[in-house]
Amino acid sequence: METILKVTGLSVSYGHVEALRGVDVDVRRGQIVSIIGANGAGKTTLLRTISGMVKPLAGTIEFEGKPLPKKPHKIVAEGVIHVPEGRKCFSGLTIRDNLLTGGYVFKGRDLNEDLQEQYKLFPILEQRKNQYAGTLSGGEQQMLAVARGLMGRPKILLLDEPSMGLAPIIVNQIYDLIRQIRDRGITVLLVEQNARKALGVCDYAYVLENGRINLQGTGEELLGSDEVRKAYLAG
């Protein structure tokens, strides 16, 4: 499979804080690639740099063999869709409007078919389509955030800690969903603290520590590695 997203030598700083130091990541088309790491490792920073919200100090990001545009809205138009940490649903917009906002880049296109597709995938969203997103539970908001991302017809979906703060049963639903998304041919770059889950689902994974990639390998390889077991799977 060819590489769809190639991050090379990426460094990012916030003032004096070095959040990423020379990160290399390769994502192959059609795969789920996980990045695991503890609090503050730089996972969110990596995704926000890919989606153009943070400017890198050094390094390149290539998508389908070409450098990504600079502005976030142009990156979205390329099919690189970022579902942010903490869901970030627009709480005062209805569920339907949240979804339509996800399809914002398709100017002048009838989004009804896309809406129906999401409603089929997430029946709960259809039942409550005219309610404010702020009234949904945490799990439902995560579903909405993913569905809203899918409205942008991603080629690659960047997911930032989709299991954060959710009950185990909901987490399982989310991970089933991530598999379904990959099976539809959408590449997934998944960032997680929940290492067991993320390594279980992915085709390839990286371990990010203090802004550096320390380990990489297939999910099984990393699940079997002593280092990963000690640092991320204990308990």
Next chain:
Amino acid sequence: MSLQILINGIATGSIYALIATGFALIFNVLKFSNFSHGATMTASAFVAYFLLEGAGLGLVPTLLVAAAAGALIALVGEFVGFRRILLNHSSATYFFVSSITLGTLYEGLVTIKAGSNFFNFPRFFSTPTINIGAQVISTSDVVMFCISMVALLILAFIIQKTRLGRALRAISFDRDTAQLMGINSTRIIQLTFVISGVLAGIAGVFLGIKYTLYPTLGSLVVKGFIASVIGGLGSLTGAVIGAVLLGVVETILLSLLGSGYSTIATFAIMLVFLLFRPQGIAGSNVQEKA
């Protein structure tokens, strides 16, 4: 209470509603109070006055020119006064200083051209009053009310039903995440300023018709601030309700107490509101939730 006072109050309130919504729109997307809004109203009304002076054109061309001028002024103001501050994520104090500076600048420019004189728009209505039975109501009140309502309905349609409106609402809830949806926030903020400027232009002309044109006319923007506080800051529907209430209450107080005391009473009402219901009529909206 006579019908005349009521209609006068509602008409005044509908002008306040134009001011309050134009002001609230910017507050919504940028979370700051645009203190140059008042001077934008004055300046656009004056531009329309001087450009069309002696041309003998009617109310509608005057409104169109003022709306276009308001849009242009707001657009330039956004670029000169606010863009840099916005991109640098600077503190709200800078917006405060910047918007006051811009407002003072506009007012200064108007004063250079107009001096401290008062100007009258030409008479737009051949019959200044309408008789309904024994009641006499002013034509301009009725016309201003109708045009304001149409403008507000168009605004509501844009905000609630269009792609632009959704983008604007998304930005007002969470600008970062809106950008992740592919929304070009700079462009949407520009368009928001344009809409706000159009509302300022129309409001400026109406104030000019009602109170004559003078360089500090824009200080009436305070009525818009009050209305949007009564309505609940940031809520457009609240702003409209607050504005109409304010207009009616003010007009009634004026007829009962005369101009001096009615102003004091109006401000007293606002203080009471701030004390007992700082969240305004619309109350806390869902923005704070989740």
